[in-house]
Amino acid sequence: MKLDHSLSLFSFIYLVILPLISAQACQRTCGKLPINYPFGTGPFCGDPRFQQYVSCNQDKLTLTTQTGRYPVTKIDYANQAIYISDPSMSTCACTQPSKGFGLDWDAPFSFHDDNVFTLLDCSTTASPIFRSNNFDGNNSPTVPLCDRQGTPICSFLYSCTAISMLNLPISTCCVYTPVDLGPSFELDLQKLKCSSYSGFYSFSGQEANPENGQYGITLKYKFNVFNNYPSLCANCEMSNGACGYAEVYNAFVCNCPSGLNTTTDCYFGVSWNDGKRLLPWHRGTLILSLVWFVFRMIL
Known part of the structure; x- marks a missing residue:
């Protein structure tokens, strides 16, 4: 009976506790570039509309279109613009043949007036x-x-x-x-x-x-039809989380440094008497304490 009880506790640790303390899946940077909504660094990160176009591989952020893959050199979040370079583009220092550049018809980007x-x-x-x-x-x-x-x-x-x-x-x-x-x-x-x-x-x-x-191409983007920054995402990023979405129905998900996904933010909770919020790193302390408590129960 005690063995069965121990196996159940170990199953609980493996299936519930360990996933909570795993590494954060969605990162806040790609190389030296800060990554905020609507962009993401991996599957189910950022906005699903941008996922297939902008990706982070080996600390390099790239834009993929029907004409090729292009390094993203800068993101201007205040003006909602990204800057890319085209390796086949001719400059004052080098001229070379090129096929040109194009955007997919359904891409969430348009050309900047500059x-x-x-x-x-x-x-x-x-x-x-x-x-x-x-x-x-x-x-x-x-x-x-x-x-x-x-x-x-x-x-x-x-x-x-x-x-x-x-x-x-x-x-x-x-x-x-x-x-x-x-x-x-x-x-x-x-x-x-x-x-x-x-x-x-x-x-x-x-x-x-x-x-x-300044050689390159500037593209504009919008968050949605009304171009409103999602409040849930803003709260998530303020708590050191990364905005993402669930595999089913593309529902909003806040990916936290602890590896836990929530539907709100990365704060553990808020007391109803205007007390301080539990900081994100406190979550890891709480989880480790819970693991220690379970092991004490087993012993």
Whole structure:
């Protein structure tokens, strides 16, 4: 009888106590980047809509789209923007062929207004970006795809040593304007008959010096239709937890440093007489005390 009682207690420890003191599944950082909602570092972390697009592998945060995987260099949580780099993008220091960049049609991202895309080495005879007529074959108005005010940017970019060595005429450059088409936008260089592109999100106040440009792509994101930060998630992160979701119904889950998942936050409880909340690390102390008590019962 005593043996059965001991086995039951050990089963209780294995099935209930040990999972509570396991490592936190959802981390608050990925490498040097802080991770907050709606992003996550693993399965069932962050917002499920973002899970398939942004992931953390070997301390590197990456964005995955239909055109490839791109390192995330910075996240501006205050302005709800992420910054990515494209290894195939041409810069003032290096020019190389590229297939372009695109977003999935259902991705929870859109292009930021600060983006400036410059198409390089485009065919002046075959590329659809060079349209001389105001109407197409169906007598429908055409939309100019090159910004006529972008000539200085092309001039500065084509003056870079890496690009100037290709001896490309300035007419093969185009500052691409239709970047406001939302998530369905795709910079398909093969279709546009261009060999490469550059993307800027800032010139650091030195538009005349392309070497100092901030190369990359900035994407905007929203929390939901109304763009409201979930209050449950805010409370969870304030208690040192990481926001996540359950496998069933995608219900909200707060993942705590102790490894415990809750539906509220990582505080153990609140006394009704305005006492202090139990700090998150107290939870581990309480669990260890419970384990010690169980072992004392066995002995």
